Each structure stands twice: as structure tokens, then as C-alpha cells.
Amino acid sequence: MGVMKLAGMTLAGLVKQPETIQYPAEEKPAIPGHKGRVTVDVAQCILCGICQKRCPCGAIAVDKASRSWTIDRFRCVQCGSCVRECPKHCLTMDPARPAVAAKKHLDSFEVPERQKTKASAAKESAQS
Amino acid sequence: MGKQTIIPFGPQHPVLPEPLHLDLVVEDEKVIEAIPQIGFVHRGLEKLVETRDYQQFVYVAERICGICAFGHSMGYAETVERLMGVEVPERAQYLRVIWHELSRIHSHILWLGLAADAFGYESLFMHCWRLRERVLDIFQKTCGGRVILSVVKVGGVVRDIDVAQLKYILDVLEGLRAEYEQICRAFLKDTSVKNRTVGVGYISTEDALGLSMVGPFARASNVDYDVRSLGIGAYGQLSDFQPIVSSDGDCYARMEVRTREVVQSIEIIKEMILRMPQGPIAVDVKGAPADGAESSMVVEQPRGECYYYARGNGTKYLDRMRMRTPTSQNLAGMTVALAGCDLADVNTIILTIDPCISCTER
Numbered sequence: 001m002g003v004m005k006l007a008g009m010t011l012a013g014l015v016k017q018p019e020t021i022q023y024p025a026e027e028k029p030a031i032p033g034h035k036g037r038v039t040v041d042v043a044q045c046i047l048c049g050i051c052q053k054r055c056p057c058g059a060i061a062v063d064k065a066s067r068s069w070t071i072d073r074f075r076c077v078q079c080g081s082c083v084r085e086c087p088k089h090c091l092t093m094d095p096a097r098p099a100v101a102a103k104k105h106l107d108s109f110e111v112p113e114r115q116k117t118k119a120s121a122a123k124e125s126a127q128s
Numbered sequence: 129m130g131k132q133t134i135i136p137f138g139p140q141h142p143v144l145p146e147p148l149h150l151d152l153v154v155e156d157e158k159v160i161e162a163i164p165q166i167g168f169v170h171r172g173l174e175k176l177v178e179t180r181d182y183q184q185f186v187y188v189a190e191r192i193c194g195i196c197a198f199g200h201s202m203g204y205a206e207t208v209e210r211l212m213g214v215e216v217p218e219r220a221q222y223l224r225v226i227w228h229e230l231s232r233i234h235s236h237i238l239w240l241g242l243a244a245d246a247f248g249y250e251s252l253f254m255h256c257w258r259l260r261e262r263v264l265d266i267f268q269k270t271c272g273g274r275v276i277l278s279v280v281k282v283g284g285v286v287r288d289i290d291v292a293q294l295k296y297i298l299d300v301l302e303g304l305r306a307e308y309e310q311i312c313r314a315f316l317k318d319t320s321v322k323n324r325t326v327g328v329g330y331i332s333t334e335d336a337l338g339l340s341m342v343g344p345f346a347r348a349s350n351v352d353y354d355v356r357s358l359g360i361g362a363y364g365q366l367s368d369f370q371p372i373v374s375s376d377g378d379c380y381a382r383m384e385v386r387t388r389e390v391v392q393s394i395e396i397i398k399e400m401i402l403r404m405p406q407g408p409i410a411v412d413v414k415g416a417p418a419d420g421a422e423s424s425m426v427v428e429q430p431r432g433e434c435y436y437y438a439r440g441n442g443t444k445y446l447d448r449m450r451m452r453t454p455t456s457q458n459l460a461g462m463t464v465a466l467a468g469c470d471l472a473d474v475n476t477i478i479l480t481i482d483p484c485i486s487c488t489e490r
Contacts, residue, residue: 006251006252006255006310006311006314006318008310009255009307009310009311010251010255019258019261031268031269031272033269033272033287034268034272034273035272035273035278054183054184056180056184056185056187056188057187077187077276077278078273078278079187079278080272080278080286081184081187084286093272095272
């Protein structure tokens with residue numbers, strides 16, 4: 001007779017640690033390398049626009065004229081293309097879970113003017 | 129002879145994970161004919177190939193289906209790599225096989241849980257899904273995601289698995305295997321499971337071949353066909369691969385084939401990890417597919433053979449991308465299996481083909 005085949009495993013569950021957690025009182029710790037929100041270090045950004053070009057869902061907008069870097073987090077699919085392609089490595093993925101948004105909005109960052117290095121200043125003066 | 133009645137089944141039905149509609153022509157308690165209808169989740173993903181370049185489309189391809197997400201991204205990438213004559217590094221091929229086989233394990237365990245739920249074995253369902261979580265945890269640690277992995281790109285993969293993580297995968301699979309064998313015993317030896325599956329929904333080998341059935345559905349009817357045995361990519365490096373077949377052709381045989389395939393996948397992953405070569409994980413792919421260039425590829429998805437076709441037009445946007453998914457091949461077999469069955473067995477038979485309507489409609 002093939003009955004009670006699962007009894008051992010089910011009864012063992014009575015003494016084992018639970019497999020689930022008491023969310024939201026308890027949260028799973030963020031795993032290193034986990035995908036998450038795209039964060040930008042604007043001090044390093046050169047507004048090259050490669051992230052905007054590579055994004056498969058058009059979530060990133062780079063505006064050189066107004067020196068702004070904008071992301072629509074509701075369109076982002078966390079593929080990581082922008083993070084990989086950024087030549088200055090100023091984009092990273094933050095695995096921490098942010099608070100739930102109450103309404104849709106764009107996250108816009110102002111990119112500061114970069115201080116001229118000696119080499120770039122010399123190049124500019126040579127051109128003029 | 130009783131009066132014939134048509135009972136609509138789906139698209140919203142407790143046993144169906146995805147929207148499939150069937151008109152069941154019944155006479156008393158016997159199903160005389162089943163007429164399927166799909167078209168509830170068509171998203172037009174193939175058309176998007178005109179607005180996403182060939183590198184961006186990987187992320188669209190993996191959203192065709194949540195269960196075989198990795199398989200679709202791999203199948204698409206391999207098709208484009210063949211189209212452009214790109215040679216993928218060996219380590220990337222091994223990594224792709226590891227993730228693909230992990231996808232098969234999680235897909236089959238998920239299906240086993242759904243099957244248990246369909247014939248009313250709730251505790252078995254929960255144990256199956258508990259074990260599946262372990263595989264999803266592996267995905268989370270190695271890819272950064274649990275379902276949509278985004279690790280494939282044209283030319284290789286974007287993430288490597290280091291030695292510590294490879295050892296972690298081996299340890300998890302070893303632990304999973306011990307518990308999985310107990311679950312298999314419940315599926316294959318329990319009388320209540322046998323009562324619901326043995327001799328139900330029979331398909332002969334001739335029918336399986338005649339209806340071009342693929343995957344575990346066909347292999348349970350003694351059709352010895354598995355794309356992995358063609359040795360594409362790192363599958364060619366396996367020391368031995370024999371498709372798992374059964375000759376009974378009923379629901380029990382389909383369940384048996386899937387339960388044994390999980391163990392086979394664990395063995396494949398172990399072998400891949402032990403023979404993992406060193407080297408780069410991707411090559412840079414530049415340029416665009418030539419105008420008029422065509423390529424095709426087959427991948428053994430958890431549900432069976434999936435065919436991919438791509439055509440270039442000289443730009444970075446493909447001219448055409450086409451997929452033929454395993455469920456579209458298996459729907460005809462399902463209607464044959466349903467003809468003549470008891471009404472109470474309909475849900476079990478539908479589940480044993482493991483229908484994936486999202487893949488089929490795209």
C-alpha cells in the first residue's frame with residue numbers, strides 16, 4: 001500500500017525552523033549583488049547619454065542643456081544595461097528596498113559643472 | 129445515448145495558472161471532444177523587435193514567460209549570435225547551461241506542485257513549492273533576481289559565478305535532492321496519486337509523433353527526442369546524455385518523466401560545475417546583422433523544444449524575430465488526450481501537458 005508517503009517530511013516540519021518569515025515585522029536582508037534601484041553619482045557624470053541610449057525601456061533622460069539626469073523608476077526594469085555601459089562607472093545598483101511610492105514621479109538630478117583639470121584647461125586655451 | 133452538452137472551461141479556472149479556454153462537449157460524465165481557444169494574453173512581443181535593437185531585445189525575450197525566462201533570453205541570444213557569426217566563450221556556454229538547468233528544475237518542481245494541487249494533495253503542493261524556493265535563492269545570489277534574471281547578453285553572459293558560489297550551488301542541490309526524493313516517493317508510489325493519474329489521458333507513440341508533440345509530454349509517450357541530445361553549446365561537453373522516456377503515455381508517465389528529469393538536471397549541473405573552464409564570460413559584439421541574413425536555433429525549454437528564427441536587414445534592428453513554443457505544439461495532443469476522458473480528469477490532463485499560454489501567445 002502506498003499511503004502516508006509524505007508523513008515523515010510533514011511531521012518533521014513540526015520541529016524544524018519555519019521556512020517563512022513574519023513579513024513585514026521581519027525583513028529578508030538585502031543580498032550583495034542583488035538588482036535594485038539605479039543610483040547615480042552626479043559628481044562623476046559627464047552627461048554622455050550612453051545610459052539613455054542603451055536603456056531598453058526609455059527610462060533614462062539625459063539633458064545636456066539643463067545639465068540634468070532623470071530616471072523614471074516606474075519604467076525601469078532593472079536590467080543593469082546602464083550600469084554596465086557607463087564609461088565613468090557613476091551608476092550603481094542599490095539592493096536596499098525603498099519605501100513604496102504613493103504616486104508616480106520622475107527622479108531628476110542636477111549634474112554640477114566639473115572643475116577643469118590642468119590638461120583640459122590647456123586644451124581649451126590651445127583651441128582658442 | 130445521453131444528450132450532448134457544452135461546458136465552457138476557463139480562461140478563469142482554479143486549476144489553470146494561465147488563461148486557456150476549452151469548450152468541453154460532454155455526454156453524461158464523458159468528454160466527447162475538447163475545442164481549445166487561446167488569445168487572451170497576446171502582447172505583440174515579436175513586433176517589438178522593430179523598435180528595440182538586437183541587444184536590447186534580450187530583455188524583451190526573457191519577458192515572454194516568467195517560468196522559462198532564462199531559456200528564452202538564451203535562445204534569442206544564441207539565434208542572434210549564429211546570425212552574426214559570434215563565437216561565445218566556453219565559460220559563458222557552461223554558465224548558460226547551469227542557469228538553464230536550474231530553470232528546468234524550478235519549472236518542473238513548480239509544475240509538480242500545481243499537479244498535486246490539481247488532484248487535491250495540498251501538503252505535497254506546499255512541499256514542492258518550498259523546495260522550489262531554494263532554486264530561486266540560487267538565482268537571487270548568482271544573478272541578482274529571482275525570476276527575471278537579465279544575465280544573458282548577445283556574446284555571452286553579464287555575470288560570472290565564482291568558486292564560492294559554485295560550491296554553494298552544489299551544496300544547495302545536494303540538500304534539495306535528499307528532500308526531493310521523498311517528494312518523488314509521494315508522487316510515484318502514493319496510491320491516491322496513482323488513482324488519479326494511471327491510465328488517464330493516454331496518448332500512443334504514433335499519435336505523439338503524428339501530432340508533433342514535444343518535451344516531457346512526448347517523451348512520456350516513448351518519443352525519444354530531446355534537443356539537449358543534439359549537443360548544442362556546452363551540452364556537447366556532457367560525458368553522457370540520454371533523454372528520459374516512458375512508454376505508458378498516461379498522466380502518471382508524464383509525471384514520472386518530469387520527476388526524473390529534475391534529478392537528471394542536477395547531475396548535468398554537477399558535471400558542468402566540475403568541468404567549468406576558466407576564461408572570459410563574454411565577447412564584444414559590434415556591428416549589425418547583414419541584410420537578408422537568416423538563422424534559426426532550437427532550445428529544450430522545460431516544456432519541450434522551442435524554435436527561434438531571426439532575419440537581419442543590415443541595421444541594428446532585426447527584420448523578423450519568430451518563436452515557436454512547445455505549448456503550441458502540444459495543444460493538439462491535449463485535445464486528443466481529453467477526448468473520451470471523465471469530466472473529473474480534465475484538470476489533471478490539462479495540467480500534465482504543462483501549458484504555458486504566455487509563451488504561446490507572446
